[in-house]
Amino acid sequence: MPKITFNLNNKDITITTAYNRRLLDVLREELGLTGTKEGCAIGECGACTVLLNDQAVNSCLLLIGQVEGQNVLTIEGLSTKGELHPVQKKFLKHGAVQCGFCTPGMILSAHALLHKNPSPKEEEVKEAITGNLCRCTGYKQIIDAVMDVTKG
């Protein structure tokens, strides 16, 4: 089986596995990173969102071979030195979490948006998370949380 090297959560790692496994499965089963969830497996729900070179992507639709040499960030890599990332803090402050199943993907989509657009309008926030389904919250507090990050 081939060796695949990529940067995961700011560390270079090399794993030995088949090229055609889904990134989602490698993260969850091989690397124990279960913060990335599976909700539909067809790119509709966004529960499996990770960042690939700062872009939000569905890890259920990516094969591990496709991330060779790339940078992948999962929810586990977002907070640094035990300090929550601002998006995480605002999610807590605004009650943007209910069951929490969509939360990792939602936070990463928001983070990707803020990375390229630090002061988005509300419509842009809605657009950025439109691929992340949440059945619990009705999105309102999530949108408030993301808008609040931009206020610092």
Next chain:
Amino acid sequence: MKKNFSLIGKNIIRQDGLEKVTGQAKFADDYTFANQLTAVMVRVPVAHATINAIDYAAIENDPALTAIVDATDIPGAKKIGAIRQDQPIFAYDKICTHGDVVAMLVGESHDALLALRDKIKIDYTELPVLSDRTKALDKDAPIIHEQYENNEIVHYPLRKGDVETGFKNSDHIIEQTYTTPLIEHGYIEPEAVTAILREGNKGVQIIGSIQNPHTTQNVVAAVLGWPLAKVRIQQAELGGSFGGKDDTMNVLSARAAVAALKTGRPVKIRYNREDSILESYKRHPYTMHYKVGFNNDGKLQAMKIDIIADGGAYSSMSPFVTWRTVVQATGPYEVENVWTDVRAVYTNNPYTGAFRGFGSPQPIFAQESLMDEIAVRLNMTPDEIRRINGFKAGSVTASNQVLKDHDVNLLTVMDTAIEKSAFRKKWRANRQNNLAKEKSFTIDEENLFLNKDDFVDPQNVIKRGIGLAVSFRGSSLGAEGIDAAAAYLSVQKDGSAYLLCGLAENGQGLRTTYSIITAEVLGMDIENIFYLEQDTGLIADSGPTVASRSTIMGGGAVKDAADKIRKRLEDILKPEWKLTDSDELVFKNNKVQNPKNKSQEMRFGDLCKLANSKGVSLSVIGWNKGPDVGWEEETGQGDAYFTYVYGCQLAEVAVNTVTGEVAVERIIAVHDPGTVINKMGAEGQVYGGVTQGAGFGLWEEISTHEGMPRELNLDEYLVPTSKDIGEIIPIFVEGKDKYGPWGAKSLGEPTLELTAAAIANAISNATGKRFFNLPLNLEELLLNRKLHKEDLQRGSL
């Protein structure tokens, strides 16, 4: 007078928030056990058949297969069900619906098992499929379960007064039929469960995405033929449920347990979305026939209601769901003469059960549409007709219950909503607008060129509408079941505490609400409360986490536990401080103080240490039993619920008359849930419930072809996204009540049940047309019917 609370009604950060924002929270599929096996379901591709034989010969010796598990492996009950035991763990005599599973292949590789599945030979004889609920009771209808004489699961009559005389005395009569579709819960986390055999004679441990651990415990124990205590159910972090992870999870847990027993290894079942939608139960489709008589002054005289609910293949919760329907079918209105029949029937469709709202969103759509029709007929505004007939203090319900001992806030919530939106003015203006005669378009044979004003002006394509809906809703289970809950509170000698209630966290935020209640009573730091895992071994059966009963019932139990601890602490301190029993102490800011002598003060932790040194136990079980309620089965009369909550939702929509698209611009949601304990949680319930309600009203539908669902994943089943709904404004009117902790009652379900009805009324206000069949999607608006594919082919095939 409002009590001066420290934490209640404030913004408090979720108990379980940290683990959820960091991805550490462990959901059912995040657990892995050494040596664990996986499982694949074997199904038959028909909705109705008798099973003649299953031939496993082609796979039996395959090395990828550890075991085949089917009904012959079940030591105890082969069929389960809360009221009727009609649902098989593994189907063995017949197939009643597409989701049925005849066997489970267990092994190490999921992919390998999938390949084996196709080699099994199942010999079956197809039977005629019953998919139309309105034909289920016909003489020639195929019988789904031979042990019952017909397809009726349950029939609830309600008889009050004399409807025939009522209709005779009415100036007007309107009759209409309404339908609602199958709705999928759409929790984002699909089902997962693992069963692990424990050492020696300790039995089995099950951990999964389980909504009601004690119900699962009962089912698994029955299936294994074991004592209840030999079965320990732990709830993993639950990725949404909305009533949906009950029966399905009981069945999956039982399958996993039987497989673990057979193989001696941990067995995990994890469903993908297609498995989930195919096999899990859904919201009941209803066909509702309403006849209402009323006078020129607007007063309702009589209502005759006939409702058929599609229970699908199994009875599941149908007897409970439809009971709520019969209690609430006339809506929050005084009607002297009522004749209601609610029936749930078997079909070969996916089975139906509990779903947030629980038998109320359907009749609310019907009765609130009807009230608006009456208003239009009498040239009144929608609020006027509701003011004339709506419940007030002392009103009598259809089941002859007098509404008392709480604020009957129906009209208050409605008035709050209409004031917030200038409702009457907008409603009248929109109506005027849609009554304005549409310009007719005729072809001029002489001149085939179109004139400028023959073109549709994009400005006129969008029509605005405003509509409202109101409801009353019985809190908790009512006469449906035993209503009591337990809480365990164990305060440690340093003042930190373990807390657990028998009702389960499904995402709604009850850990936070219970922590707030505890911290409020004891004045302790909320960060010092550590919520325990939901485990049947740690806490008493408190009934299911349903019926918006967590705050009123579980909250009451938690408060009872905290009150007991506080009493013990006061009993220690008062003699020390030379105070009498009647002297009050203040528990606040992590301190206990004598308000009359502020120098008498002690840190909460020090007081707990003192209690410990005196041998006083600070571990207690709180208990809360609901007051007695009653129901007369033959006539549908009685005090159905011990208290009620009231709500009004108002919708403002923009309808595109060319595409049929409806944009929900604003929903004002006014609810009286009693005292609000967890403010952010309560607001979250409103936002989430309204969004689900809008989905029910406008987009969501599982359609079936010969009993087989067409929409098996989230590409075709349309769960609302962040862009699908406009502003939602939650407003709480906190009425007083003697029940519930500080008068806190229910909110989760009222938030969902009203939205579709309010939107439907707004659409009528915009278009001047009435729609009778949910969802009000593009084709319903433009063509007055649903467009479904003839078969099951997907668009891309």
